[in-house]
Amino acid sequence: MPRIVLEHVTKCFDKFVAVDDLNLVIEDRDFITLLGPSGCGKTTTLRMIAGLETPTKGRITIGDTVVFDSEEGIDISPAKRDIGFLFQNYALWPHMTVYDNIAFGLENLKWPKKKIEERVKEMMAMLKIEQFEKRFPSELSGGQQQRVAIARTLAPKPRVLFMDEPLSNLDAKLRLEMRSELKRLHVDTDSTFVYVTHDQLEAMALATKICLMNKAVLQQYDPPLVVYNKPVNLFVADFVGNPTMNFINATGERKGFNDVFVHMLGKDLVFHSSETIDGDVSDLVIGIRPEFVKLGEGNFNGVVYTTLPSGMETTVKVKHGEDMVTSVVFGSVDFSHSLDMPFSIVSDNIIMFEKASGKRIAIGSLS
Amino acid sequence: MALGRKNNAAGYILILPALIMLAVFVIYPMFMNIVMSFRNYSLLRVGDQNIGLQNYQDLISDSRVWAAVSRTFVWTIANVIGALLIGMGSALLLFAGFKGSGIIKSMILIPWVLPSVITGYIWSLMLQEDAGIITYILKSLGIVAHDFSWFRTGPLSMSAAIMANMWRAFPFFSLMIFAKLSSVPQDYIEASELEGVSPWQRFRYVLFPFIKPTVTICTYLCFIWSFNAYDILKVMTNGGPAELTTTMSIMVQREAFQFYEISRASAMSIIMFFIMLAVLLLAKVLLAAKRRLSNGR
Ligand SMILES: Nc1ncnc2c1ncn2[C@@H]1O[C@H](COP(=O)(O)OP(=O)(O)OP(=O)(O)O)[C@@H](O)[C@H]1O
Ligand SMILES: [Mg+2]
Numbered sequence: 001m002p003r004i005v006l007e008h009v010t011k012c013f014d015k016f017v018a019v020d021d022l023n024l025v026i027e028d029r030d031f032i033t034l035l036g037p038s039g040c041g042k043t044t045t046l047r048m049i050a051g052l053e054t055p056t057k058g059r060i061t062i063g064d065t066v067v068f069d070s071e072e073g074i075d076i077s078p079a080k081r082d083i084g085f086l087f088q089n090y091a092l093w094p095h096m097t098v099y100d101n102i103a104f105g106l107e108n109l110k111w112p113k114k115k116i117e118e119r120v121k122e123m124m125a126m127l128k129i130e131q132f133e134k135r136f137p138s139e140l141s142g143g144q145q146q147r148v149a150i151a152r153t154l155a156p157k158p159r160v161l162f163m164d165e166p167l168s169n170l171d172a173k174l175r176l177e178m179r180s181e182l183k184r185l186h187v188d189t190d191s192t193f194v195y196v197t198h199d200q201l202e203a204m205a206l207a208t209k210i211c212l213m214n215k216a217v218l219q220q221y222d223p224p225l226v227v228y229n230k231p232v233n234l235f236v237a238d239f240v241g242n243p244t245m246n247f248i249n250a251t252g253e254r255k256g257f258n259d260v261f262v263h264m265l266g267k268d269l270v271f272h273s274s275e276t277i278d279g280d281v282s283d284l285v286i287g288i289r290p291e292f293v294k295l296g297e298g299n300f301n302g303v304v305y306t307t308l309p310s311g312m313e314t315t316v317k318v319k320h321g322e323d324m325v326t327s328v329v330f331g332s333v334d335f336s337h338s339l340d341m342p343f344s345i346v347s348d349n350i351i352m353f354e355k356a357s358g359k360r361i362a363i364g365s366l367s
Numbered sequence: 368m369a370l371g372r373k374n375n376a377a378g379y380i381l382i383l384p385a386l387i388m389l390a391v392f393v394i395y396p397m398f399m400n401i402v403m404s405f406r407n408y409s410l411l412r413v414g415d416q417n418i419g420l421q422n423y424q425d426l427i428s429d430s431r432v433w434a435a436v437s438r439t440f441v442w443t444i445a446n447v448i449g450a451l452l453i454g455m456g457s458a459l460l461l462f463a464g465f466k467g468s469g470i471i472k473s474m475i476l477i478p479w480v481l482p483s484v485i486t487g488y489i490w491s492l493m494l495q496e497d498a499g500i501i502t503y504i505l506k507s508l509g510i511v512a513h514d515f516s517w518f519r520t521g522p523l524s525m526s527a528a529i530m531a532n533m534w535r536a537f538p539f540f541s542l543m544i545f546a547k548l549s550s551v552p553q554d555y556i557e558a559s560e561l562e563g564v565s566p567w568q569r570f571r572y573v574l575f576p577f578i579k580p581t582v583t584i585c586t587y588l589c590f591i592w593s594f595n596a597y598d599i600l601k602v603m604t605n606g607g608p609a610e611l612t613t614t615m616s617i618m619v620q621r622e623a624f625q626f627y628e629i630s631r632a633s634a635m636s637i638i639m640f641f642i643m644l645a646v647l648l649l650a651k652v653l654l655a656a657k658r659r660l661s662n663g664r
Pocket of ligand 1: 036
């Protein structure tokens with residue numbers, strides 16, 4: 001079964017390094033999202049696995065086949081890698097009907113006519129595009145074209161499906177709809193999906209594992225909730241989650257293996273972790289998710305700065321001296337500005353980062 | 368508003384010189400050409416009068432004219448097909464890219480910008496029966512006989528002129544088609560790579576649909592230009608031997624400037640115009656019909 005392994009994959013465009021020494025194992029039937037800010041090398045990574053771009057160095061294995069190895073000079077053509085690729089602007093053949101678009105790839109694979117017809121019908125039913133069978137792509141809406149593109153890509157039953165920001169051309173509502181259908185499709189088709197996006201919500205919602213990149217370098221490769229709850233560094237913590245995590249500067253002093261005295265927000269507190277805390281604790285950044293900031297009572301005294309209701313939940317920014325603390329409150333509330341607002345920080349999932357390196361050194365609670 | 372009108376006047380004044388030139392050298396001669404075709408004006412006789420459709424009747428019943436018409440079609444069709452195939456082939460080669468294709472891309476227009484009279488002379492020299500390089504090579508390789516000449520029989524003379532004209536005409540196709548190929552979105556080419564289509568299928572189903580409009584327009588243009596082409600034939604064969612390469616444009620020129628029968632030549636050129644128009648209209652109708660047919664499936 002296909003398991004994709006990337007070993008020391010590097011891609012340079014002249015002197016510019018687009019992907020730097022990437023090591024990644026994609027298990028069979030995973031739904032991987034490549035996530036990261038613009039220009040971090042997501043598309044390049046995807047295209048290298050698909051064979052549309054030649055890595056400068058490294059080795060890529062799909063299933064039992066080495067499809068690329070810079071040292072042994074192996075480079076298997078994209079068509080032979082048994083993969084599907086969903087392009088951002090769909091790349092449907094404009095002069096072919098929906099039916100022909102889906103059938104074209106199968107004809108190239110020399111499937112018998114009867115089987116092609118069955119498969120195309122099956123795909124059209126699966127993606128609910130039967131009524132468009134005889135239409136040309138230009139006669140379809142963006143979302144419908146998207147479905148045709150997916151049907152076309154899935155028709156030859158590829159072992160792996162690659163998608164490069166496939167939903168970015170769709171409007172917000174359709175995007176949500178297609179998102180859930182993609183996830184459903186992943187279960188139905190039993191194949192491996194690799195999905196590029198720079199939308200962290202999309203990545204969280206879809207993936208079984210997120211591969212978060214920044215500036216050509218892999219930052220963290222974990223399931224979404226792990227990335228969310230245990231970010232390995234400040235970049236990951238900042239990139240994932242909306243509204244973003246609160247980062248509060250602090251100074252610390254070691255109290256024991258598992259405890260650190262922390263001075264933050266004008267108070268002396270104790271940070272307790274269930275594991276040993278390694279690293280330099282003198283200069284710290286404490287990361288607190290907005291949902292851990294409870295408003296209304298507590299020993300911190302802030303002042304309401306802004307209130308941003310979004311219906312189901314409300315984001316409240318509270319000013320505390322020099323620091324700004326963001327909190328998320330369930331339901332709609334509307335605090336008047338400059339209202340005195342006490343708050344507390346309640347969680348055992350507070351993250352301690354080393355300030356100099358930005359690395360996470362502990363997860364624990366504050367008291 | 369007053370300002371706008373003033374600007375308009377300035378605009379007219381600015382294009383006036385060009386308009387005058389156009390009127391004097393294009394519109395007036397065109398108009399006179401029509402008028403002349405209904406008279407019996409000749410530089411060899413004094414006086415001329417209106418003779419109605421007499422010129423047209425004479426020409427239509429003249430078998431020499433019809434022979435010239437059919438030769439014009441042979442010449443035109445051979446040129447269009449040849450230039451189209453060579454142009455498309457070279458465009459695909461350039462698009463695929465090879466070592467040195469960059470230089471060739473910038474040099475390929477040379478035959479096109481060369482004055483066609485020069486092209487005609489160069490090819491005449493190269494095909495000349497004793498000293499021409501091409502004929503010499505063919506003779507020394509034993510491909511043709513020792514007394515071979517390109518310009519002794521009609522078909523060979525015609526082929527020689529067609530070769531020269533094709534050489535001159537194909538770069539335009541190359542460049543137009545190449546430009547269009549370069550604008551095919553990369554996604555389509557990569558998608559076809561992923562679907563593992565053969566080179567022929569990639570051309571047939573991926574590239575050709577994109578370049579089709581360009582090819583159509585190029586074909587129309589090449590048709591018009593070849594149908595009217597005159598200089599290369601004039602220089603290389605001058606319609607000979609024995610009128611066997613005399614196309615309509617050569618005939619019109621000879622009638623007017625060798626026999627000085629201006630009115631006959633005018634009528635002939637107008638017949639030529641209508642034949643060309645008929646072919647273009649027919650092509651348009653056929654294409655439209657075909658499109659309707661393929662849409663109505
Ligand atoms: N053909 C190329 N030549 C030179 N540089 C390139 C080329 N393709 C990509 N790059 C560079 O490599 C880096 C990574 O590009 P890539 O397309 O992988 O980014 P991305 O993560 O997909 O970004 P986005 O979210 O904007 O699509 C970018 O800085 C880009 O400028
Ligand atoms: Mg990209």
